[in-house]
Amino acid sequence: MLTLENVSLNYGSFKALDGVTLHAKQGELVVLLGANGAGKSSIFLTISGIHRAAGGSIQYDGQQLIGRKPSAIVQAGVVQCPEGRKLFPMMSVQKNLMLGAYVHRRDGEGNRQRLEDVYQLFPILREKKDDxxxxxxxxxxxxxxxxxxxxxxxxxxxxxxxSLGLAPLVIKQTFEVIQRINQAGTTVLLAEQNAFAALKIAHRAYVLENGRIVMEGDPESLLHNDEVRRAYIGA
Known part of the structure; x- marks a missing residue:
């Protein structure tokens, strides 16, 4: 469904991504593990069209994404939930939610149904929709x-x-929701430092260091890999 081949990205003279190759099949939940600055967000920003790759190919559902506008990439079905949430704090919960539907703004009925789906997934947001x-x-x-x-x-x-900045119980609840979203049919690419929680729900995982993929495999093998345990699990 999504394939990155030898993707590179530069920030001036700094090479943020260096020959990244990875893929996610339809229906998979794939995890990108890496410390701060490893390149996880750079991968997402490049897939989303916010940064232009310096080289390589990004294919989604048979379409080349490099060079397409971010809005066209969202319309094609690739949507990012950014690090740090990036909400509009003074706007109501419901208005923040509706901003996500901007590319589908002409489909009022579809957006109302989608909003109802979100409220069913997160009932507390219905209670706080005007806050x-x-x-x-x-x-x-x-x-x-x-x-x-x-x-x-x-x-x-x-x-x-x-999971950034969340309490342990809330992290557990968040990952349960992510798993439900995936099980309902949405392919998920999840960037995380919390390796233990992420690998528990993943189908496959990649480890990223200094803008390069240094390891990949199934969750079980990575959970028992000494290097991964030392770097990301603390054991």
Whole structure:
């Protein structure tokens, strides 16, 4: 469904991505593991068309994404939920959610149904729909961020560090929701530092260091890999 071949990205003289090759099949939940600065967000921003790759190919569903506008990439079905949530804190929860439906703004009925789906997934957001997004707890704000991405009707959802800054119980609940989204048919590419939680729900995983893929495999083998355990699990 998504294939990156030898993708590179430069920020001035700094090489943020160096020959990244990875893929996600339809229906998979694939994890990108890596420390801060490893290149996870750069991969997502390049897939989303926000940064232009310096080389390589990004194919989604038979289409080349490099050179396409971010809005066209969302319309094709690839939607990103960014690191740090990036909500509009003074706007209501519902208005933040509806911003995710911008590329589908002419489909009022479809957007109403999608909003109802989000409220069923996150019932607390229905109760707080008129509250400013900035007044919510960190976990609830993450729900808004994921819900906003779902309003874009993703076939492929890019989730960038959804557990960042959340309490352990909220992290557990967040990953359960991500698993439900995947099981309902959405392909998920999940960037995470929380290796233990992410690998528990993944089908496959890649390890990223300094803009390069240094390891890949099934979750079980990576969970028992000494290097992965030392770097990301602390064992």
């Amino acid at each position: 400013p997004a900035g007044s919510l707890s960190g976990g609830q704000q993450q729900m808004v961020a994921i819900g906003r991405a779902l309003m874009g009707r993703p076939k492929m959802l890019l989730l960038d560090e959804p």
